[in-house]
Amino acid sequence: xxxxxxxxxxxxxxxxxxxxxxGLHSGFWGIYVKFAIQAINLGQTAADLLxxxxxxxxxxxxxxxxxxxxxxxNAAEVNPLKRKETKKKLKxxxxxxxx
Numbered sequence: 001x002x003x004x005x006x007x008x009x010x011x012x013x014x015x016x017x018x019x020x021x022x023g024l025h026s027g028f029w030g031i032y033v034k035f036a037i038q039a040i041n042l043g044q045t046a047a048d049l050l051x052x053x054x055x056x057x058x059x060x061x062x063x064x065x066x067x068x069x070x071x072x073x074n075a076a077e078v079n080p081l082k083r084k085e086t087k088k089k090l091k092x093x094x095x096x097x098x099x
Contacts, residue, residue, distance in 0.1 A: 011071045016078045018062050025081040030072025032063040 009017070011031050019029050036058050043049035065072040 012073055015062065015071065015073045019073060019075045020079045022062065023079075024062075024075040025079055026076050027074075028065040028068050028072050029062045029075055030065045030069060032059070032061045033057060034059040 015029060015031050018031075034057070035055050038054045038056070040052055040054055041049040042052045068074050
């Protein structure tokens with residue numbers, strides 16, 4: 001059997017995994033990537049140096065979206081609040097009100 005050397009996710013798959021990891025149950029959430037840019041001189045020798053740009057990825061995460069797009073998912077659909085969790089939240093809210 002051939003061993004996989006890469007596992008690739010779509011933007012929506014990655015957003016779904018991150019939404020579930022953070023326990024988000026509402027709103028539209030999508031992929032966020034923050035880049036930087038650095039300039040360097042590259043070449044085999046000092047005689048063939050060329051200016052070049054290096055663009056590192058600084059952060060990867062989630063950001064709130066206004067609607068579902070090809071980069072985002074609806075947290076209520078991909079990570080719905082489970083019935084047990086809903087009951088716990090209702091109990092917590094009602095006990096806070098009575099205190």
